[in-house]
Amino acid sequence: MEMPLDDDSRTRVRLPPPPPTAAMSVTVYVLEGKTTGRRYIGITRDLPARLQAPWARRSKGGQLIGEFDLIFSEVHTTYAEARVREKFLKSGQGRACLHNRRSRRTPA
Secondary structure, three states, rough: EEEEEEEEEEEEEEEOOOOHHHHHHHEEEEEEEEOOOOEEEEEOOOOOHHHHHHHHOOHHHHHHOEEEEEEEEEEEHHHHHHHHHHHHOOOOHHHHHHHHHHHHHHHO
16 A cells, blocks of 8 residues: 655655454365265355354255364465465365375374
């Protein structure tokens, strides 16, 4: 955002962007069905509210995977960053990354 110093001046001051706040954060999350093992990858600005929707079967993800566990989440400062990460996790490499991460946590 640029603001003039005064009405007669052509010099402008560039202000830094505001610091990220919780209200501006976007969360990428991965749900895994307890019985189906299927995964749902999504993004939201309000994770607690979003996690309630599948239990009530109001969302498409909840209809597909049934009862679920939250297996992964990470917070980003912009929607664009979160969308890039979501698209990666939905790719073949992203699915493999999630699988490897999940395998390391499961005791042998």
